[in-house]
Amino acid sequence: MSFFKLMAPVAAVVGSLTLAGAALADPASAKAAVDSAKAAGVVGEQADGFLGFVNAGAASGDVKAAVAEINAGRRQLYAQAAAKNGVTPAAAGASAFRSVVQGLLKPGEFYQNTSGAWVQK
Numbered sequence: 001m002s003f004f005k006l007m008a009p010v011a012a013v014v015g016s017l018t019l020a021g022a023a024l025a026d027p028a029s030a031k032a033a034v035d036s037a038k039a040a041g042v043v044g045e046q047a048d049g050f051l052g053f054v055n056a057g058a059a060s061g062d063v064k065a066a067v068a069e070i071n072a073g074r075r076q077l078y079a080q081a082a083a084k085n086g087v088t089p090a091a092a093g094a095s096a097f098r099s100v101v102q103g104l105l106k107p108g109e110f111y112q113n114t115s116g117a118w119v120q121k
Contacts, residue, residue: 026069033066043067044110044118045101049093050074054110054118 034051037043042059046052051067051074053059059067078092085092097111105111105121113119 027073030066030069033063034070037063037066038106038109041108041110041120044112045097045105046112047094047097047114047116048090049078049096049101052112 034043037059040058042053042055042063043051044054050071053067074093074096075089078089078096081087081096082089082092087095102111107121110118110120
């Protein structure tokens with residue numbers, strides 16, 4: 001089975017859940033904080049499927065907490081998708097980034113490429 005065929009179910013599961021409500025405690029508040037930080041160039045999407053800091057020094061405590069909250073939710077989703085599909089959580093996260101998250105980036109937002117460099121869309 002090809003890697004793409006193996007990862008398609010992972011991307012489908014993660015895509016349906018990750019961005020709709022990845023954070024567990026207060027998803028609306030965390031999403032709003034992260035969306036604002038993304039627009040300001042403080043937070044971006046990493047190639048591993050998690051949020052990261054483009055400029056950590058500019059991140060408030062609330063933004064750092066929101067990123068941690070959303071990443072915790074994503075971590076759980078990637079683990080569930082990985083167990084269901086017989087892959088590692090890291091592979092599930094990377095697949096989610098390529099298949100779902102990258103396509104939803106807005107102009108001006110940052111993402112981390114596979115080399116680890118931050119790139120602005």
